[in-house]
Amino acid sequence: MNHSIRIPTATVDQDEASLVGAQMVFFSSGNWLSREAFQDLATPTAPRGVEFFKLLVRTTIALEEARAGLLSAISRNTAPDPVALLRHWLDAHALGHLALLSFRGDLAWFREMVREVTVNRWTPTHALIRERIMSVALRGAWAAGQLGDSALALYLPVLRSAAEPLEHFNAVLALAMVSLTNSHLARLARPALDQWAAHSAGVGGFRKELMESVAFLLDDPNGARIWSMGWCRRVLSLHGTRNEETLLAKAESLNVSRDELLILTALNDVGDCGVFVGGLCPAVLLLSHVHRRSADEFYAPSRIVPVLTQRWTPELGLDALRRSVPAVDTAHGSASGS
Numbered sequence: 001m002n003h004s005i006r007i008p009t010a011t012v013d014q015d016e017a018s019l020v021g022a023q024m025v026f027f028s029s030g031n032w033l034s035r036e037a038f039q040d041l042a043t044p045t046a047p048r049g050v051e052f053f054k055l056l057v058r059t060t061i062a063l064e065e066a067r068a069g070l071l072s073a074i075s076r077n078t079a080p081d082p083v084a085l086l087r088h089w090l091d092a093h094a095l096g097h098l099a100l101l102s103f104r105g106d107l108a109w110f111r112e113m114v115r116e117v118t119v120n121r122w123t124p125t126h127a128l129i130r131e132r133i134m135s136v137a138l139r140g141a142w143a144a145g146q147l148g149d150s151a152l153a154l155y156l157p158v159l160r161s162a163a164e165p166l167e168h169f170n171a172v173l174a175l176a177m178v179s180l181t182n183s184h185l186a187r188l189a190r191p192a193l194d195q196w197a198a199h200s201a202g203v204g205g206f207r208k209e210l211m212e213s214v215a216f217l218l219d220d221p222n223g224a225r226i227w228s229m230g231w232c233r234r235v236l237s238l239h240g241t242r243n244e245e246t247l248l249a250k251a252e253s254l255n256v257s258r259d260e261l262l263i264l265t266a267l268n269d270v271g272d273c274g275v276f277v278g279g280l281c282p283a284v285l286l287l288s289h290v291h292r293r294s295a296d297e298f299y300a301p302s303r304i305v306p307v308l309t310q311r312w313t314p315e316l317g318l319d320a321l322r323r324s325v326p327a328v329d330t331a332h333g334s335a336s337g338s
Helices: 009-026 035-041 049-075 082-102 108-116 126-130 134-145 149-159 165-181 183-198 206-219 221-236 244-249 258-267 314-323
Strands: none
Touching: 009 035, 009 049, 009 082, 035 082, 049 082, 049 108, 049 314, 082 126, 082 134, 082 314, 108 149, 126 134, 126 165, 134 149, 134 165, 134 258, 149 165, 149 183, 165 183, 165 206, 183 206, 206 221, 221 244, 221 258, 244 258
């Protein structure tokens, strides 16, 4: 970054002081962060997006070593340290919170950074998608959708490279979000997506199904919203302790519509973002509910959080990590990669 985008020292000091308090919130909240708490983090006097982005990058780097150690333990059939497992869960969700905080508002600083720095197959959302947690991935997709032209410069080279399937999944999700948010960019992204999907040799139905999901989303967004509402209901009923009709009946008493309760369920789902159902990818089709939401609308109001949110357990953390282990067969309904 050059001098033109540096911040005066006093502002930096103020931002850094504010970040200390913010970190205590988003590094300890996991999937339980409420809308009110997020709004407190994103006030007009909060640190600018670039300061949260710096923290996002540092968190990604720190997470890399810890994540590698946990995956190594899993590959040896050794029980990971529960404290390390919880720390990973909290940090993975912090990536999602930080993505929303980083890419709200004016992004001139990011566009200038991309122009000045040569990157090789780097994107700001790969670390989020790699965790294979739906809520984190959707927050990453929303962030990518804010980048406009800059997103094409970052994600199209990944799509055209010989990358791991999960890297391609990241690029497709981002480009689908960008195309949905910016119709003029869809004319540039769509041919590249079609070309990528046409080269499907050796990857089973992964590319074909993913592109069919993108086509459904872009060509029939209303149909995508209807389809994904069915997925939202499925998420609400996935856990044996939940009865979706009982919970939906509580919507009025919680001062929220039934549809909004369902959408918030999916936006805060800790399930796998890489699954396919009936040849379609829920993560892609859920973008139909994401692209017009503000950052704070990803989060449920505090009165609803206990109704929707799964409590962390070591088993839940292990399940998420196991999804990250490479060599999952993409021909059998899952995106995989490192």
